[in-house]
Amino acid sequence: MIKAENITKIYGKGEIAVRALHEVSFSVEEGEFVAIMGPSGSGKSTLMNILGCLDTATSGRYILNGTDVSNMSDKELARIRNRKIGFIFQTFNLLPRLTALKNVEQPMIYRGVRKKEREEIAKRVLTEVGLDDRLHHRPNELSGGQRQRVAIARALVNEPDIILADEPTGNLDSKSEEDILNILRELNERGITLVVVTHDYSVAKYAHRIVHFRDGEIVKEERLLQDDGGGSLEVD
Amino acid sequence: MKLPERIKISLTGVWSNKFRSFLTLLGIIIGVSSVIIMVSLGSGTQKVVGGQFEELFSRQVYLTSNWNLPYNQMGELSLDDVDYLKESMIGVVDVIPFFRTWKEVTYEGREYTTSVAGVVEKALEVTNLKLEYGRMISEEDVKNHERVAVVGQRILEQLTGSTDYGSFPGLEIRIENQKFLVVGVLGIAASTVSLSNETVLVPMTTFRDIWRMEGEHPEFFLITYDARTGERDIIKQAEYLLNNKYGTVRGESRFMMSGIESEMNLINNIINIMTMVLGSIAAISLLVGGIGVMNIMLVTVKERTREIGIRKAIGASSQDIQSQFLLEAIILAGGGGLIGILVGVGISSLISLILAMSFEWWQGGTPFWVIFLSFAVTTAIGIIFGFYPAYKASKLDPIEALGYE
Numbered sequence: 253m254i255k256a257e258n259i260t261k262i263y264g265k266g267e268i269a270v271r272a273l274h275e276v277s278f279s280v281e282e283g284e285f286v287a288i289m290g291p292s293g294s295g296k297s298t299l300m301n302i303l304g305c306l307d308t309a310t311s312g313r314y315i316l317n318g319t320d321v322s323n324m325s326d327k328e329l330a331r332i333r334n335r336k337i338g339f340i341f342q343t344f345n346l347l348p349r350l351t352a353l354k355n356v357e358q359p360m361i362y363r364g365v366r367k368k369e370r371e372e373i374a375k376r377v378l379t380e381v382g383l384d385d386r387l388h389h390r391p392n393e394l395s396g397g398q399r400q401r402v403a404i405a406r407a408l409v410n411e412p413d414i415i416l417a418d419e420p421t422g423n424l425d426s427k428s429e430e431d432i433l434n435i436l437r438e439l440n441e442r443g444i445t446l447v448v449v450t451h452d453y454s455v456a457k458y459a460h461r462i463v464h465f466r467d468g469e470i471v472k473e474e475r476l477l478q479d480d481g482g483g484s485l486e487v488d
Numbered sequence: 489m490k491l492p493e494r495i496k497i498s499l500t501g502v503w504s505n506k507f508r509s510f511l512t513l514l515g516i517i518i519g520v521s522s523v524i525i526m527v528s529l530g531s532g533t534q535k536v537v538g539g540q541f542e543e544l545f546s547r548q549v550y551l552t553s554n555w556n557l558p559y560n561q562m563g564e565l566s567l568d569d570v571d572y573l574k575e576s577m578i579g580v581v582d583v584i585p586f587f588r589t590w591k592e593v594t595y596e597g598r599e600y601t602t603s604v605a606g607v608v609e610k611a612l613e614v615t616n617l618k619l620e621y622g623r624m625i626s627e628e629d630v631k632n633h634e635r636v637a638v639v640g641q642r643i644l645e646q647l648t649g650s651t652d653y654g655s656f657p658g659l660e661i662r663i664e665n666q667k668f669l670v671v672g673v674l675g676i677a678a679s680t681v682s683l684s685n686e687t688v689l690v691p692m693t694t695f696r697d698i699w700r701m702e703g704e705h706p707e708f709f710l711i712t713y714d715a716r717t718g719e720r721d722i723i724k725q726a727e728y729l730l731n732n733k734y735g736t737v738r739g740e741s742r743f744m745m746s747g748i749e750s751e752m753n754l755i756n757n758i759i760n761i762m763t764m765v766l767g768s769i770a771a772i773s774l775l776v777g778g779i780g781v782m783n784i785m786l787v788t789v790k791e792r793t794r795e796i797g798i799r800k801a802i803g804a805s806s807q808d809i810q811s812q813f814l815l816e817a818i819i820l821a822g823g824g825g826l827i828g829i830l831v832g833v834g835i836s837s838l839i840s841l842i843l844a845m846s847f848e849w850w851q852g853g854t855p856f857w858v859i860f861l862s863f864a865v866t867t868a869i870g871i872i873f874g875f876y877p878a879y880k881a882s883k884l885d886p887i888e889a890l891g892y893e
Contacts, residue, residue, distance in 0.1 A: 306801060306886045327805045334803020345798045345890060361493050362803040441657045461522065 253414060253445050254280040254303060259312035261298050261468075262269040272298040273309070274468045280414070280447060285440040287456035288449045290465030292447045297418065299465070304330045304337050304416045317413045334362050336409025342419035344399040346391040352378060352402045353387040357409045383434060397428030404435060414445040421455055433458050494808075498815035501788070512620045512784040513824035515777030516869070520828025521835065523770040528604070528836035528854040530763050532843075537553060546748055547581075547715065548614060549722050552708040553696070554744045563734045563742025564705040573709070574793035577725045579717025585706035586683075587695050588759050593639075595647040602643055604663055604688045606695025606703065614710050616681050622657035630691045637661065638672035640685035666698055683790045719747035775826065778869040780860065785817050785877035789884075796881055797889025817866055817874020825866025827871035829859055 259274040273295045290296045301307040302314060305321055308329075314322050321332055339345075347354045356374040364371070378387060381401040391399050400420060407415050412468050417436065421429040437458055439447045448459060456462045457476060464472040502509050553562040570583045587606030592599050603613075612624045620641060629636050644656045659670045674685045683689075696703030713722045730743050770790045789796070796809055804812075833854050840852025 283589070301887050304801070306890075325809065330800065330803055330805035330808070333801060339801050341890070345794070347798060348794055349500065358799070359802040361497070362799075362808060364490065374751070 253283040253284070253317055254278070254447075255313075255315040256299075256303070257313045257315075258304060259299070259309045259314065261295075261302065261307070262310045271301075272468055274472060275312070276468070278463065278470065280445060282445055283440070283443050284461065285437070285446045285459045286448070287459035287462045288447065288465060289451060289453070289456050289462055291380050291451060292474045293466040296465045298468075299385055300416055300418055300447070302362070303447065304339060305332045308343050312448075330362075334359055335410055337404075337414040338404050338410070339411040340400070340407050340415065340417035342422040344391070344396075344423070345401045346399055346406075348391050350392065351390055352383060352405075353390045354410055355391070356405045357401055358427065359406060363410055373409055374405070378402070380408075381391045381405050395428070396424050397431050400424065400428070400432050402434065403479040404432070404439075408439070408444075415439070417446070417448045419450055419452075421450075428451060429455070494811055495819070498812050501792075501812070503817045505762055505788070507727075508784065509820060509823075511781040512780050512820055513777075515773060515780045516821055516824030516866055517828040517831060519770055519773035519777050520663070520825050520866060522773065523767070523833035523862060524829060524832025524858055525836045525839070526649050526763070526766045526852055527858040528832070528852060529839060530759065530766070531855055532840065532850065532852040533759060533828075546752060547713050547717075547719070549711045549713070549719060549726065550708060550747045551711055551726060551743060551746045554740070555742070556744070557737055557742065560744065561737045563730065565707075565709060565743070566705060569730070569733075570709070573711065573726060573729060576729050577711075577722065578807055579713045579722060580725075580770050581712040582610065582614075584608060584614055584710045585602075585692065586611065586708050586710070587692060587699075587703055588707040589695075589699055589702040591664045591699075593643060593646075593647065595659065598649075600643050600645050600646045602640070602688060603683070604684050604690060604695070606692040607689050608692050611689065614712060617683055617687075617689075620673045621654050622670070622672035625689060625691050626674055630693050631696055633693045633722050633875075634691055635666065635694060636671045636691065637663070637668040638674060638689040640687050641673040641676075642685045643688065644673060646672070663690070664698075675685055686688050719749040721749065723820060752778050774865065774869060778821070779872040781817055781821050781870060782873035782877060784820070785813060785874055786880070788816070788879040789813060789877050791893040793884060793889045794883075796884050797892065799884050800884075800886035801890060806882040810878045811879045813878035814871065814874045817878065818870035821870030821873070822863065822867045825863050828866070829862055832862075833859070838848060868888065 259273055259278070260271070263272055270285055277298060278299065280362045286287070286297065288296045290307065298307070302309050305316075305324075309322065313320060313449070316332065318337060319332075324332070348359065350358070353371065353374050356378055357370045360370045360373065368407065375384070375387060380386060381404055383398060383401055383405070386394060388400060391402070394402065396430045420436065421432050424432060433455060434445060436448070436486045446459075448455065450456050460476060461472045462476065465475075521690075530881070551565070553564060555562065562628075565585070567585060570585055573585045574580055585608070589604050590601060592601050593604075596752045607625060608630055609625055609627045612619060618885070619638065622638070625638055627638060628634070639661065641653050641656070644653070644659070645651055646663065648656070648659070653673050656673045657670055659666055661670055668690065674687065676685050711722060711726060713719075726745060727741050727743070730740055734742050736742065799809060799812075836852065836854055840850070841853060843850040
């Protein structure tokens with residue numbers, strides 16, 4: 253599904269240049285649930301941005317579901333973000349003036365889906381995340397957990413190849429955190445590929461695999477056995 | 489992404505800041521409405537002025553005694569001069585004499601003092617007087633020294649106390665105790681020579697019979713000329729001929745002449761200058777309005793940096809973002825234009841209505857072109873002043889925009 257080869261990212265030029273990623277090779281299989289862990293400044297967010305096509309690597313190749321996106325134009329990248337990637341953010345990033353329903357409709361507007369179909373899909377997906385009674389509420393009328401569920405619905409509506417979540421529970425209380433993580437796990441069980449960035453092990457342990465980052469490099473990968481309740485198996 | 493969707497997104501943006509949007513629009517609203525009011529009233533004036541000059545024989549020269557000279561040195565026209573000028577001048581079409589005096593007109597004991605003119609049948613068409621009812625003095629009337637009169641409706645109104653103008657022909661009035669039969673009624677019209685709906689016209693011959701003193705010299709001539717000849721040429725010729733015949737007073741002609749061609753140009757020039765001055769004031773206010781749009785769009789882009797980041801993350805291309813903010817600017821400016829048009833048309837109609845009540849000759853109305861132009865210009869302002877903010881928005885880095893608080 254995701255194949256990143258020798259990704260290097262350097263910010264700035266000359267003496268002030270900062271190397272955020274150094275020759276990182278990383279891949280995610282279809283249907284996998286991967287957590288990326290590391291302290292702040294470790295390069296995990298940079299990798300996430302590159303995987304999400306919000307940023308491009310300074311060097312290296314990034315192949316998303318068979319397509320090389322390393323050298324795509326702004327317009328092509330926008331299209332990839334729209335159709336192949338769903339984002340979930342720590343701060344939810346909903347449009348404050350729009351209702352939950354309208355927020356969820358937005359990605360489909362950019363895809364060119366007709367209004368009627370758009371509303372149907374948005375309603376269905378919002379119902380799936382348990383918000384069928386909150387369709388016409390604005391973000392400020394929703395709790396943190398509800399907002400994140402709207403964001404998940406928004407990430408799902410265009411049926412992306414992969415969902416990227418950046419600290420999805422960072423702003424939530426423990427009850428909501430559990431709800432959201434359960435939803436994410438269910439999605440993964442339905443076959444959706446999931447990459448979660450977090451610094452919280454209790455979040456990361458929901459994944460099949462944890463990739464540890466430090467100073468722009470992968471330092472460790474561990475594979476978790478989810479079937480028997482989270483035993484861990486270390487690989488290199 | 490289809491245009492209606494884009495417009496909807498941009499409308500939401502404008503609408504979510506209703507009050508601020510309105511304040512931004514105010515500059516454009518004032519600019520556009522003042523343009524419309526100005527053009528409506530300006531073109532109304534021009535239509536009235538131009539229309540009346542058009543109706544009338546614009547190729548004519550007014551010739552009269554030189555009133556600047558002492559009484560005994562002023563030239564006095566004679567009927568012989570009619571033929572003299574007509575035969576000697578090149579390009580002349582006709583020379584029409586007018587006699588005039590002030591007399592008391594009476595009807596059934598009521599009296600009214602007014603100007604009485606002795607004219608030939610051609611006087612009507614060259615003076616721009618308007619015959620409302622009955623007929624004009626005819627060639628026969630002039631030939632047969634008939635006691636008939638064409639009377640201004642204002643006079644008849646005063647004499648009879650009635651406004652049933654149609655019933656006036658057939659009345660018998662007295663002009664200084666001389667009986668005259670009213671055959672026609674003059675309506676409202678602006679004439680270049682001082683004849684109006686408060687004038688009585690009688691046949692020139694009759695006039696000269698009755699009022700021998702005033703009938704000796706015509707008060708003025710109207711000289712009409714053809715299209716190939718200019719006003720200055722006619723004036724020069726006439727001056728030369730009259731100077732030859734009557735001599736000059738220390739080099740100054742005993743007669744004076746003026747054409748309406750030059751007067752008309754003067755009026756048009758004044759109107760044009762006024763339009764230009766007001767137009768540039770309007771242009772400045774539109775410019776200020778445009779800068780206001782740009783300013784508010786820059787603020788909007790800054791405020792909505794996060795929205796831009798979110799939209800980019802969920803699939804908006806730079807072009808989508810640019811068109812969203814450009815459309816917002818166009819909606820702002822164009823919306824201001826529309827409101828300005830409504831306000832402008834409203835106010836100018838109101839003013840027109842008031843003017844029409846006070847002046848019967850007023851014809852107002854907003855020309856269509858100014859409505860179209862206003863809308864086009866404000867839309868253009870939206871595009872011009874919205875382009876930079878929209879460009880700036882589109883170039884925002886989505887990652888930075890998402891992190892923006």
